[in-house]
Amino acid sequence: MITRLHDPNYDRWAHQIKRTGGCRQPIHLRGKVEHYDRATGRLLHRYSTLKEPDGVLRVPCKTRRASRCPACAETYRADTYQLVRAGLVGGKGVPETVAAHPALFVTLTAPSFGTVHVRREKNGKVLPCHARRDGKTCPHGHVMSCTARHAANDPHLGEPLCPDCYDYEGSVLFNAVAPELWRRFTEALRRRFARLFGLTLRELREQLTISFAKVAEYQRRGVVHFHAVIRLDGPIGPTSPPPAWATADALEQAVQHAAGAITVEVEPLARIFRWGTQLDVRPITMNGDLTEQAVAAYIAKYATKAAECVGTLDRRIHTIDELALYPLREHAHRLIAECLRLGALDDLADLRLTQWAHMLGFRGHFSTKSRRYSTTLGALRAAREEHQRTEEITTGRLPLFDEDTVLVIAHWQYAGKGLSLGDQLLAAALTGTSLSYAGGGSDE
Ligand SMILES: [Zn+2]
Numbered sequence: 537m538i539t540r541l542h543d544p545n546y547d548r549w550a551h552q553i554k555r556t557g558g559c560r561q562p563i564h565l566r567g568k569v570e571h572y573d574r575a576t577g578r579l580l581h582r583y584s585t586l587k588e589p590d591g592v593l594r595v596p597c598k599t600r601r602a603s604r605c606p607a608c609a610e611t612y613r614a615d616t617y618q619l620v621r622a623g624l625v626g627g628k629g630v631p632e633t634v635a636a637h638p639a640l641f642v643t644l645t646a647p648s649f650g651t652v653h654v655r656r657e658k659n660g661k662v663l664p665c666h667a668r669r670d671g672k673t674c675p676h677g678h679v680m681s682c683t684a685r686h687a688a689n690d691p692h693l694g695e696p697l698c699p700d701c702y703d704y705e706g707s708v709l710f711n712a713v714a715p716e717l718w719r720r721f722t723e724a725l726r727r728r729f730a731r732l733f734g735l736t737l738r739e740l741r742e743q744l745t746i747s748f749a750k751v752a753e754y755q756r757r758g759v760v761h762f763h764a765v766i767r768l769d770g771p772i773g774p775t776s777p778p779p780a781w782a783t784a785d786a787l788e789q790a791v792q793h794a795a796g797a798i799t800v801e802v803e804p805l806a807r808i809f810r811w812g813t814q815l816d817v818r819p820i821t822m823n824g825d826l827t828e829q830a831v832a833a834y835i836a837k838y839a840t841k842a843a844e845c846v847g848t849l850d851r852r853i854h855t856i857d858e859l860a861l862y863p864l865r866e867h868a869h870r871l872i873a874e875c876l877r878l879g880a881l882d883d884l885a886d887l888r889l890t891q892w893a894h895m896l897g898f899r900g901h902f903s904t905k906s907r908r909y910s911t912t913l914g915a916l917r918a919a920r921e922e923h924q925r926t927e928e929i930t931t932g933r934l935p936l937f938d939e940d941t942v943l944v945i946a947h948w949q950y951a952g953k954g955l956s957l958g959d960q961l962l963a964a965a966l967t968g969t970s971l972s973y974a975g976g977g978s979d980e
């Protein structure tokens with residue numbers, strides 16, 4: 537810390553750190569950018585990291601995971617919020633007329649894989665978990681009843697009453713096939729719509745687009761479920777109104793049907809998976825119970841969480857021996873161990889359960905959207921980078937150039953990531969972020 541503070545390059549270092557927005561694990565880049573006059577080949581400007589502190593440029597890691605970098609995850613969350621909201625009320629290139637298109641907020645859950653401890657509330661009172669007067673004893677000697685009124689932060693929540701009765705295989709296989717279930721669900725939705733109105737799939741496409749934005753959330757028991765915004769547009773997306781017959785009611789009917797109709801089979805184990813029976817479908821309105829802000833905030837919140845919120849790991853794990861090194865609760869341990877067991881079976885190789893064991897088998901994307909839903913995260917990032925570039929030009933760090941007459945050649949090389957502990961302390965002070973040392977440090 538003292539060395540850094542006495543470094544004559546300290547101001548430039550501090551500027552770099554501020555520009556990363558408090559990133560906990562910035563990427564280090566080494567390289568140069570040169571600007572040439574296209575007509576004469578003359579070098580107009582050269583930027584090189586040679587003169588930068590430690591000879592590197594630090595850029596944000598851009599992770600979406602709050603457990604790895606709170607600052608970058610916050611940027612991701614805010615972008616996701618803007619993206620989801622634009623699809624409901626317009627903005628960011630989406631016309632405001634989109635607000636009149638029918639839209640639903642749909643939650644597709646996983647089925648049960650065994651009785652788990654739950655916290656239930658009724659009229660503000662916490663109810664007993666699973667009070668059963670005739671509580672049967674399972675083959676492993678556990679009474680299948682629990683009269684506890686669990687606190688919201690009780691670590692037992694989501695854990696099975698009997699781990700030996702719990703279907704761990706089903707739980708991780710469900711996570712593995714959930715993206716396929718979703719894909720089939722969206723197809724079934726289109727087919728159902730076509731059927732309802734006597735159209736072929738091609739005729740439907742000429743009149744209607746079904747757009748969606750969805751996010752995966754882990755329940756405490758370690759299975760994913762999906763929250764999605766599903767919206768009806770005309771044939772060219774949000775700029776065209778849907779046909780008059782494409783109402784929110786028709787969409788709800790189609791969703792109910794499609795969610796119940798589809799299955800995915802894991803053939804080698806002869807197991808068939810479908811959505812759970814708890815399907816929640818609610819209309820999104822500007823002033824009703826469920827507003828567009830609430831929906832966007834909800835989806836954005838889960839976009840930055842991964843499986844670690846159920847007490848597992850946020851990095852890859854490959855062997856049972858490696859797993860033993862982590863102090864995990866039994867439920868999380870068993871879920872990961874089950875992924876490793878099934879991942880070793882040749883027949884299930886395409887589910888890639890070993891690679892995704894730390895995610896409890898789920899290898900899908902956390903937040904996804906259909907092409908025409910609204911803007912993209914890439915477009916939002918590009919807008920922010922353009923703003924930063926303008927700032928570099930006005931402060932004289934970059935030349936103002938015309939793309940038609942100037943050729944830009946860039947050479948970049950990865951040179952490590954992270955900050956030393958001393959740098960972390962300074963960075964936290966500079967960017968007003970809280971310091972939570974994750975043991976990461978620099979691995980340059
Ligand atoms: Zn970061």
Ligand SMILES: [Zn+2]
Nearest residue numbers: 653654665682
């Ligand atoms: Zn309980």
Ligand SMILES: [Zn+2]
Nearest residue numbers: 674676698701
């Ligand atoms: Zn049992």
